[in-house]
Amino acid sequence: MNYLKIFTAVSLALTMAVGCDKEAEEAFSFEISGDAGSELGGTQTFFYDESKTFSVSSEGVSKVVFTTPDGWDAYLAVAEKKIHVSAPAGDDASAAESGVIKIDITSYDRRTLTRSINVSVTDASVEFTLDGVAEGLNMKYAQTMNIPASFSNVWSVESEAPKGWTVVFDREGCKVDITAPALKDETAEHEGTITVTPVSKKGTLGSPVSFNVQVLASAPVLKFEADGLERVAHGSTSTMKSVEYANIDNVLISNVPAGWNVDLQNSGNEATLTVTAPAATAEGFTGSGTVRFDLTSDTGETGELELPVSMLGINDADDFLAFAEAYVKGGDCSLWKDGGEVIVNSDIDLTDTPKSLYVNARFSGVFNGANHTITYKIESNSGDAGIFQTVKGDGTVKNLRIAGTFNVTDGNDRTGGIAAYSNGATFENIISTVKYTQTQIGNTRQGTMVGGLVGDETAGGTYRNCHVRGDFSLVAVMFFGGLIADVWDNDGLEIHDCSNESDIAINTNKIGLGNAWFGGILGKSDGAGVKMYRTYNTGNFKADFGGGKTNFAGLGGVAGYACGYYEDCYNTGDIIFTNSADLKGSGNVGGLAGAVKAAKGKMLVAKNCYNKGTVKAIGDAVGGFIGLIRDGGEGTMKLTGCRNEGKVDCRSEVAYSASFGGLMGTVYNFLEMTDCHNKGKVMGYTTQGGAGLIGRGADNVVISKCTNSANIYVGSHAGVKADKPYAAGLVCGFYPTIQIKESANTGDVFAMVRGDGYVSNVFVSLMKNQGNPDASVVDEATMNASKASKVTIILPEKWTDTLPETWVK
Structure with a gap:
């Protein structure tokens, strides 16, 4: 089909002068000339994709129409004042190779002229050369050369x-890339001729360029009888002979996985490789990786070989998930064991596979982390949560570090950084940096147990050198412990050299917690024969119940x-309990323990334990050491x-604690206290009593060689009953069988009380003050x-809602 293009006088008038007199309007011409004004004649020859211009002189032209x-x-x-003519593209198969461009010209008074240009197209000469190939190319295996x-x-x-061999033409880069075959390509030809023939856009072939190529015979070659060492035992030594060893002048072992030992010995045209895997007790090893050999020939040619190695055990996230699935289904787990133990060989990242329980089964045997870290993402809104659902009594988890996040929404049953339950298992050398969060959604069950390592310890168990260093932000929790949330009433639990170093926040105002217990190491352990040695909490503990139901224990x-x-x-973290605007909460708070209660014949015996953290609370019984006994x-x-x-601070402008003391808030009965001391300032408002050692003492309390050396500041509000409060340097006695021997108070006592009978620098007796006999001594x-x-x-008429400033400086 011919191509038609029309140009009207609207555009022509912009550049071609047209006169205003009658004679100018009648002039009408349109002439085409070639280069330098020469007359256009014959056929105009073009190359494909070429454009040319032709000069035009004209008068009186209104419209120009092209047909091509x-x-x-x-x-x-x-x-x-030029005509532009473009020849067809070289790849346009439907284009005419020759023809006539017809030009129809119309004047303003509609006279016409016709002009034409004869055209033809031909392909240009195809020229192509390559630099530096005349003498051929000598190349290494898999080498790519860029030829200009x-x-x-x-x-x-x-x-x-x-x-x-491969040949790639880079037209924009003006080069040809030649790539030699790979060493492992057994079908490749090591020498031959490469011919490169240029092709125009039209498809015209140019003169070919040929040159010889070969792979250098001196390229180093190393190959062993096996392509790798897979799933070898820890500490084992493996040897392999080479099946190819040629043209090698030097071998550098440039990469070895951490903890592995690799040696290569050569003799003539043979080499022996010795690989020793790390022992399970080694530090910082990895379970799998690649051994890399950098090879150099005597002519300076280089090559490389990579040999994969791995050990029995869990080497990566896929291994861990496969182990978990096999264990839950009762399958064969031998691939992940060595020496009878499930062993973790490398740091494992499970954050791309969030779960509530990774091993939803009762685990027996030994899970050895080999001092590696498992980083997980636990997401749970009901049921139990942790790595393991349960670790049984014959189970051990040791030498493991855990990290990541643990997020519980709504109420859960038991949750622990390692396990939801332990049935008397052993945990050794555990470090957790997991960040724990809990959010309340909908109707939250109140039975949630949250433990940094274990939610519920049901049958004793042993914990050695376990440390929790993540943070906790919780609501709706019934029992919380930095290590263990709940310990059942049984003997056998031992905790040695463990710690919680995490800050803990429990914030809620929507649920009734009931008989809830919170501790930096243990939450609840009533009736349990716990034995704890050299274990401590350094994390700050803050519980804020926002004025809601706060009947925690x-x-x-x-x-x-x-x-x-x-x-x-010991404890060095600050222990702070608030209930909105310092409203009184129904609970017992202490630097070491909130409460001590005998159950099933189990007593508390504490030796050389201490608190250095501030204890700040408005509760039932608040003590620098123990809240309630x-x-x-x-x-x-x-x-x-x-x-x-640590300072004991029970101040509030609107509420008061029942009792508070430098060591104990309240002791009901049967306590022997020897060589115990309070050095922390004691202050607050009380309805019962405040003292340097025991704010409210009862029957059968024997105190020997104990001291208070801090000042005591006791305040009271007008709403306190008429026979309260009491204040003392050592003990406020509420029942008649308290003995104090070889002890001392050197702190001053400042008290808002009703008279002299309500305060003493050593011991004050409610019984005597009420006119009753008191056998206390x-x-x-x-x-x-x-x-x-x-x-x-300070007598009642001068009581204030805040302690005098001079008292509390």
């Missing part, structure tokens, strides 16, 4: 090459509910060499040692 052969283009550039190319009218190339730096034997244990009738609680050095040594302490009284 197929594939050609022509138009009049009025401003230039000079060319004109070349659109692509056709190539012939020996088997295994105990909050302590080490234990919410303590029972058993504690030695050389009660129900000792089955035996006697014993504290020896224990102390508090304070020996002369204690009274003499306390003489220097002073008592300052």
Whole structure:
């Protein structure tokens, strides 16, 4: 089909002068000339994709119409006074190779002229050369050489090459890339001739360029009898012989997985490789990786070989998930065991596979983390959560680090960083940096147990050198422990050299927690024969119940509910309980333990334990060491060499604690306390009593060689009953069988009380103040040692809602 293009006088008038007189309007001409104004004649020959211009002189022209052969283009550039003609593209198969461009011209008074241009097209010469190939190319295995190319009218190339060789023409980069075959390509030809033939856009072939190629015979070659060492035992040594060893002058082992040992010995044309896997007890090893050999020939040619290696055990996330699935289904787990233990060989990242339970089964045997880290993402809104659902009594988890996030929405049953349940298992050398969060959604069940390592310990168990260093942000939790949330009433639980170093926040105002217990190490352990040695909490603990239902039972730096034997244990974190605007909460708070209650014959015995953190709370019983001690009738609680050095702060303008003390808020009965001391300032408002050692003491309490050296500040509100409160340097006695021997108070007592009978620098007796007999005894040594302490009284008419500023500086 011919191509038609029309130009009207509207555009022509912009550049071609037209006169205003009658004679100018009648002039009408249109002439085409070639280069330098020569007359246009004959056929105008073009190359494909070429454009040319022809000059035009004209008068009185109103319209110009072009009709072109197929594939050609022509138009009049009025401003230039030129006709532009473009030949077809080389790849236009439907274009006319020759023809006539017809030009119809119309004047303003509709006279006409016709002009034409005869045209034809031909392909330009195809020129192509390659630099540096005349003498051939000597190349290494898998080497790519970039050969500079000079060319004109070349659109692509056709190539012939020996088997295994590749030729790539880069037209924009003006080069040809030649790649030699890979060493492992057994079908490749090592030498031959490459022919490159240039092709124009039209498809015209140019003169071919041929050159010889070969792979250098001196390229180093190394191959062993196996392509790798897979799933070898820890500490094992494997040897392999080479099946190819040629043209090698030097071998450098440039990469070895951490902890592995690799040696290569050569003799003549043979080499022996010795690989020793890391022992399970080695530090910082990895379970799998690649051994890399960098090879150099005597002619300087280089090569490389990579040999994969791996050990029995869990080497990556896929291995862990496969182990978990096999264990849950009761399948064969031998692939992930060595020496009878499931062993983790590398740091494992499970964050792309969030779960509530990774191993939803009761685990037996040994899970050895080999000091590697499992980083997980636990997401759960019901049921149990952790790595394991349960670790059984014959199970051990050791040498493991855990990291990642643990997010519980709504209420769960048992949740633990390692396991939801332990049935008396052993946990050794565990470090957790997991970040725990819990959010309340919908109707939250109140039975949630959250433990940094274990949710519910049901049958004793042993914990050694376990440390929790992540943070906790929780709501709706019934039992919380930095290590263990709940310990059942059984003997056998031992905790040695463990710690919680995490900050803990429990915030809620929507649920009734009931008999809830919170502790930096243990939540609840009533009736359990716990034995705890050299274990501590350094995390700050803040519980804020926002004025809601707050009938929790105990909050302590080490234990919410303590029972058993504690030695050389301590807390240095601040323990803070608030209930919105300092409203009173129904709970017991202490630096070491919130409460101590005898159950099933189990007493508390504490030796050389202490608190250094601030204890700030408005509760039932608040103590720098223990909040509440009660129900000792089955035996006697014993504290020896224990102390508090942290401030006890029970101040509030609107509420008050029932009792508070430098060591204990309330002791109901059966306590022996020897060589125990308070050095922390004691202050607050109370309805019962506040003192340097025990704010409210009852029956069968024996105190020997104990001291208070801090000032005590006791305030009271007008709403307090008429026979309260009491204040003392050592003990406020509420029942008649308290003995204090060889002890001393050297701190001053400042108190808002109703008169002299309500306060003492050593011991004050409610029984005597009410006119009743009191068998309590304070020996002369204690009274003499306390003489220097002073008592300052503020009577009711001068009571204020805040302690005097001079008291609390």
